[in-house]
Amino acid sequence: MGYLSCNADSVIVTCDPHNCKKPNKTKPNKKPFKITHFSYSDLESATDAFSPDNFLGKGSHGSVFKASLRNPTLLAAVKKTTSPTATVDNEIEILSRLRSPRLVNLLGLSSDSLGRNLIVFEYMPNGSLHDLLHARPKPLLWSTRVRFALQVARAVQHLHSSNPPVIHRDIKSSNVLIDGENNARLGDFGLALRGHVEDVKVKCTPPAGTMGYLDPGYLAPGDLSTKSDVFSFGILLLEILSGRKAIDMRYSPPSVVDWAAPLIRGGEYESICDSRIGPPEDAVVMRRLAVIAARCVRSKAEKRPEMAEVVECLRGVNKRVSSPIWNNLGRRVGMGACNSWQSVRYEPLDDENYTAEIVKTTARVGSRRNRKVSSVPGVETLPREVVRVSDTNEQVGRSRSVGSVREIRLGPLDSNLVGNSSSSSSSSVHQSGGGGVGRRKGGLPTVRLNKSRSMGVLQSSKLVSNNGLLFVKKNPNGKEKEKEKEKEESKLLQTSIFFSLPEVGAGDGACSSVVLGLWGTIWWLYPFRLDKLPSRDATQITVVTVHELFLEIN
């Protein structure tokens, strides 16, 4: 075994993951962290002899108990394994070399008189993400969902950037636990593999994972790469966005990816969001989340993004969703525009190309929000959606699990969304979606908008907004008539700013906040004060910066 085992007297538990060093990319991290070897009697008394009061839950390899340790004083979780297994040894081996604030870190070990391992972990008092998403009556807010997604992505990125890399192989919501500070941590390293893809161990370990999250392209040991984790993360992200389990037999189709993929492909990003909370106010948030999830579940592993890119994307989304200035503005602007004659739809996914289009329609896009997924009420949920395909002596039936996975349509998105969708010839896994064209055909006429442009709505108007410049055009007709027109146009301006704001805010940072602030102020003042603008010559077109206009209004 590669982990360090020593006496409790001589070792102090090191449980300060915030001070851990970043992985050294050139040097392999060979040295395991110091792990305390607890005496069995210490753990027995810390758990009140493993009393039911301290019982936290049961997994495939044993039961977990809450422990109040005295020396050092801390709360911990003790996994009491039922028998010595390769999975448990593997978990210890891997966790003894990893430490991160994003992981459920290993604190120590013990064994009983029968040689069964007791593993001591950091205690996570707030349950699993699975429970928070599916068992809690109160749905999670968007800001919490995005934060959890980012934290899990960081955990996975940490594993992949270790040297040698660690591939978790079992990323799922029940393996994400929530710590005392309400942060998500990735746990359960029973199936994880440490090594480069060409290493013998990695090359010879049979495929394993959990049904519903398992990469459909991972059918033989040689297929494994970090991109299999990316796929599982994509499923987890879809679960976070939709509040739907990875596989739920109450719905048709039961697989979250089969259900969400066509919707994302058609640009109906809001249709996949959890109907209990509705879409986030900022449409860009939903679009980016849906797009990154869709990219993660691409059929071809090499077309999936690296976790570093996923982290970067989620970081940006997290900033948008947690920024109060954006939220307030978004709410105000959204109110102003809700009765307008336009709503925003985005072009069906063209990978990273986030070109927006405006669809002239009287129906609000939000009406799709509550579209029901056809459900099958009489059908029970799977008794347990976890089926391990494992090489260990916990033989849940590897071939059965792999068989089940093959029967389930786990296919990711089609060619337009995910590249070439054709199933690997060696694979019998069905690929969903087929080769549908990602662009919406027919439908309403659209006007394409360049991302960086504010609007193209006010072509003949008095005020034309263009990237922070306002073109003020005066009409030579009578003043009364003009005022009426101005009022009409002020409504349009509200609309234009509604559309331009998300893109103005795209570059995160102080600068965009200032711009947003100015736009917000103009939006507030303009409809009421437009008539106070000084009149200009009939033919004169004056270019006024936002700042100048602000001064003129006041």
Ligand SMILES: Nc1ncnc2c1ncn2[C@@H]1O[C@H](COP(=O)(O)OP(=O)(O)OP(=O)(O)O)[C@@H](O)[C@H]1O
């Ligand atoms: N560090 C911890 N702090 C608090 N609760 C924990 C901790 N680790 C595990 N648990 C709880 O104990 C239960 C069993 O966990 P365990 O990791 O053994 O199994 P699992 O991940 O649920 O299932 P499987 O092992 O089959 O994947 C889970 O419900 C989990 O919420």
